[in-house]
Amino acid sequence: MGQVQGDRLVCPYHGWAFDIEGRCRHIPALAQVVPGARQAVACHAVRERHGLIWLRAGAPHESSLLAEPPPFDGPAEGTGIRRVLCGPYDVAASAPRVLENFLDLAHFAFVHAGSLGDPAHAAIGDYRVEAGGAGRGLRATGCRAWQPKSNLLAQTGEMVEYRYEVPAPYCAVLSKCPERWQDYQESIALFALPQDPVRTRVWFLIAMSAGDRSDEQIRAFQDALFEQDRRILEAQRPALLPLDPRAEASCAIDRLSLAYRAYLGELGVRFGVLPAGPAP
Ligand SMILES: [Fe+2]
Incomplete structure (x- = not known):
């Protein structure tokens, strides 16, 4: 005020x-x-980055993690590339649930049928996950999914390769490369702001080969995708993300979700999660 x-x-x-x-x-x-x-009043470090204002709430000595806003190395604005900030989207789900959904490939065929997936092509190829340790985040490469309309410009279905990076607990970046579009570039950063343990405000920063599509068209495409995810996110129980890998059933293709849960556990994140209990 x-x-x-x-x-x-x-x-x-x-x-x-x-x-x-x-x-x-x-x-x-x-x-x-x-x-x-x-x-006097308390002061916090503030930065302006990616079209958003970032505030570091913790004391400077607490952790070198997130001393600066997370990096975004998506394609630079220029010929044919546009950067568009989408959101904010308010969702009644925990920030770790939102992140896990963003990292999940196997839901495309069902939640985003017709755009990012097709129930008739639901198989996900094997992929690699590298965990760089608590301070360095996660990376997944070689993630492949069949997509009917992987982006605003796509006219036909194709295999799309994804690469994910998780540089911080509530931030992730994906880059996609459709197989037949060698000069196409697209990266999307997700920034999640936890408002309380089960409510989150989300932005997406999209940098893509946009053709003649307007910023409004890019936003409308992303709005529609997020609306599809919201229904699932707000229905998930427990609302807090369980970090114990035995708490929810999974299969081998969920290894990025499991690595994300392990990463939060290593960092000691307790906000928006159900911490893992001691091993039996
Ligand atoms: Fe989704």
Whole structure:
């Protein structure tokens, strides 16, 4: 509710004015007083990146993880490439559930039938997952799925290869390469902002070979896809993502989901998850 006035942030309650370092510089009710450390407010590191404002809530010494906003190395804006920020989307699901859904290939055929998948071509090829350790995130390569309409420009179905990176607990980047489109580029970053353990605000940053498609068309395509995921996400129980690999049934093709759960466990993430119990 505060207001920025010049280089001060002014509290709406008593008009106290704070400078950029959080020091109180003016108390209107007692203007002759020089405010001290008791009247200062806490400050947090803030960055502007990817069209969003990022705030680091923890103390600087807590972890080198996320000292900066997650990187996005998608194709650079230029000839034929456009970057579009989609969202925010508010979803009644935990952030780890949202991330896991973004990393999941086997749902395409059923949740996104007709665009990202086809129930008649539901098989997912084997792929590799590399876990770089708690501080370095996850990478999955060689993920292949058959897609009827993998992007806004596609006219016919084809095999599409995906590569995923998870640089931080609530961020992931996928890059796709349709087999027949050698010069096509597309990367999508997912940024999830947990609002409470079971509610999340989501943005997608898309960098793609857009042809003559407008930003509005790119957003409409992404809106429709996310709406399909939302129905599933909001129905999942338990709402918190269980980190114990035995808690939910899985198969070998879910190895990226299982690696993501293990990664959250290694990091000690407790928000939005059901922590794994001690081994029996
Ligand atoms: Fe999906």
